[in-house]
Structure formats: structure tokens, C-alpha cells
Amino acid sequence: MRIDVSGSGAVTLDNVVTCDGFVYGYPIRVQTHVHEDHRAGFNDSKGFQHILMTQPTLDLLTVELDADIPYRGNLEAIQLDQTVSRENCQIRLLDNGHMLGSVQVEVTLPDGVRCGYSGDFAWPLEEVIEVEELVLDSTYGSPNSVRKFTQEEANNQFIELVVERIKSGPVMILAHRGTLQRAISCLDDAIKDPFIAGPRLFAELEVYRQHGYSLTKVLNTGTQEARVARDEGRYIRLYDTRDLRPTDTGSATLITLSAYMSRLDDPVLEYSEKSFCVALSDHADYKETLEYVYYTGAKKVITDNCRGGHGVELALALKQELGVDAQPSTNQFEREWGR
Numbered sequence: 032m033r034i035d036v037s038g039s040g041a042v043t044l045d046n047v048v049t050c051d052g053f054v055y056g057y058p059i060r061v062q063t064h065v066h067e068d069h070r071a072g073f074n075d076s077k078g079f080q081h082i083l084m085t086q087p088t089l090d091l092l093t094v095e096l097d098a099d100i101p102y103r104g105n106l107e108a109i110q111l112d113q114t115v116s117r118e119n120c121q122i123r124l125l126d127n128g129h130m131l132g133s134v135q136v137e138v139t140l141p142d143g144v145r146c147g148y149s150g151d152f153a154w155p156l157e158e159v160i161e162v163e164e165l166v167l168d169s170t171y172g173s174p175n176s177v178r179k180f181t182q183e184e185a186n187n188q189f190i191e192l193v194v195e196r197i198k199s200g201p202v203m204i205l206a207h208r209g210t211l212q213r214a215i216s217c218l219d220d221a222i223k224d225p226f227i228a229g230p231r232l233f234a235e236l237e238v239y240r241q242h243g244y245s246l247t248k249v250l251n252t253g254t255q256e257a258r259v260a261r262d263e264g265r266y267i268r269l270y271d272t273r274d275l276r277p278t279d280t281g282s283a284t285l286i287t288l289s290a291y292m293s294r295l296d297d298p299v300l301e302y303s304e305k306s307f308c309v310a311l312s313d314h315a316d317y318k319e320t321l322e323y324v325y326y327t328g329a330k331k332v333i334t335d336n337c338r339g340g341h342g343v344e345l346a347l348a349l350k351q352e353l354g355v356d357a358q359p360s361t362n363q364f365e366r367e368w369g370r
């Protein structure tokens with residue numbers, strides 16, 4: 032198959048480009064964003080492939096991984112929306128709204144056929160790749176995943192909840208990277224109290240600041256200012272999914288940001304008086320996913336059935352709703368290291 036997803040999660044575009052995974056013999060890897068489920072085989076890729084990504088993604092990887100990243104000649108940041116020529120292919124990366132630095136990938140092959148990968152994406156988008164063949168993220172690929180509220184409504188209810196809860200004590204916010212930073216930006220105008228982050232997250236937030244996020248009131252947990260804020264009892268503590276969870280939240284309110292555990296008809300789910308889940312999401316839902324495919328113009332679609340999504344259901348729906356040739360990825364391992 033010209034396009035597919037391997038058993039380890041590498042999206043393969045012809046025999047030239049892998050996205051978010053490693054396959055031996057493919058000269059180029061595109062890293063669409065920094066989330067862990069898209070980082071399989073990154074060390075192998077560093078040894079064997081030329082790796083393309085955006086500057087924010089490169090900066091986030093540099094903060095998180097080893098110090099040699101800025102000095103490696105085979106990691107290259109390229110501009111959004113600029114076509115680069117590599118291995119006789121034209122490659123273009125477009126923003127996909129999922130998190131800082133995240134992209135859709137469009138590859139024009141030497142024979143003129145264009146194929147691409149959505150990456151994890153949000154909707155709506157200003158610009159969409161134009162391809163004949165597409166590998167599609169299937170996170171919310173089930174027809175049961177249609178939200179009855181907009182992200183703006185979810186954002187507003189989230190802000191209201193924090194404004195209300197912080198009156199009676201600290202608020203703890205737990206979210207995936209990307210969602211967390213978006214949440215802080217949302218709250219920036221509405222909340223006067225400081226945010227506190229651990230050292231690793233704090234360093235990462237610095238990258239977001241450099242790339243234009245307004246994150247004005249975040250304190251590093253070890254500092255005197257953070258201690259004062261904690262003593263005063265009015266602050267927002269930030270955790271991403273890699274942080275140790277708070278074991279005793281005391282008088283604090285815990286707000287988890289996830290569309291995965293939430294209801295489809297209400298963005299706020301109350302677990303208890305002090306524990307909530309709000310459906311802030313950086314993924315398109317089912318209907319939005321179909322809309323995205325329509326705008327790419329793809330006539331053949333491979334749904335990513337490797338990253339725990341709904342590849343089979345989504346492929347069926349794409350056939351029925353859009354009449355495109357769609358099938359789930361094969362997830363074969365055989366080509367990872369050649370035969």
C-alpha cells in the first residue's frame with residue numbers, strides 16, 4: 032500500500048516519508064507534534080532518518096529530551112506552509128490546531144500524486160492539506176462522538192467554574208500538554224491569582240511564551256513567590272499528565288480537562304463537590320473529522336487504527352457518508368527493520 036500505519040504507529044507515505052514513527056529504509060521522518068503516542072522510534076529515527084518538524088516542536092523536544100538535539104544535523108525545523116524539496120518529494124507542513132507546533136503533512140510524490148497525514152487535529156482550521164490519499168487520525172472516529180456544545184462554550188464554562196471554585200480554595204488543573212497551556216491562556220484575563228507549575232512544566236511553558244502564548248502569571252513551584260501564594264491559599268496548581276498526581280487535595284478543587292471521559296451533551300461533569308471534568312478538547316469530533324476529510328479532497332483514506340481510536344467504524348462511515356475508498360490501517364510490524 033502506498034500509505035499505511037505500521038504496528039508501532041509509524042504513518043508511512045509512499046516509501047519515502049514516515050510520520051511519528053520509524054521504519055527502516057525510509058529516509059525522512061516528519062514529527063507532527065510532541066505527544067508521547069506520536070514519538071515511537073524517535074531514537075532510531077535520530078540515527079537513520081532526516082527529521083522534519085516545526086520550530087516550536089523542535090524547541091519543546093529540546094526542553095524535554097537530551098541536550099544534543101540542537102546540535103544534530105539531521106533534525107530540521109521548517110516553516111509552516113512552505114514547500115521544501117527532499118528526496119525528490121515536495122513536503123509541506125500546515126498548522127492543525129492540536130497543540131503548539133503541531134502540523135498536518137502534505138507530500139507530493141515524484142509522479143505528482145499527493146498524499147498526507149492529518150496528525151492529531153482540531154477543527155475548524157484555516158487551511159487544509161490537499162491530497163488524493165490521506166492517513167487520518169481516528170481518535171473521535173465513532174459516530175457516537177458528536178459533541179452537542181462548541182469548544183467556546185466549553186471554554187466559557189471552564190472559566191466560570193474556576194472563577195467560582197477559587198473563592199473557596201486552591202484549584203488544581205490536570206490536562207494533557209497543549210490542552211493545559213490553552214487552558215492557562217483562557218484563564219489569563221479572568222483570574223488574577225497566580226498559577227504554580229513544577230520545574231519541568233515551567234521550563235516547557237517558557238517555550239510557549241517564546242512562541243506567543245500569554246502565560247503571564249505562572250510561578251515555578253520552588254520559588255519564594257510560589258510559597259507565598261501557597262500560604263495565602265489562592266492559586267491554581269498545574270499538572271500535566273506526566274506529573275505525579277496530588278495524593279491529598281485537601282480543600283482544593285480538582286479539575287481534569289478531557290473530552291474523553293466527558294458527556295457529549297454537557298461540557299462539565301461533576302464527580303463530587305470538589306472534583307470536575309471539563310471537556311476541553313484539542314481533537315475534532317466525529318462530524319468534524321468527516322468535514323476535514325471532505326476539505327482535503329482525498330479519494331482514498333486510511334484510518335489510523337493503531338492509536339486506540341475507532342479506525343474500523345470511521346472507515347465504514349467515510350465510505351457511507353462521503354463515498355471515499357476508506358479502510359483501517361494494517362498495523363503490520365514486518366517492515367520496521369527490513370526483512
Ligand SMILES: [Zn+2]
Nearest residue numbers: 064066129151
Ligand atoms: Zn496529540
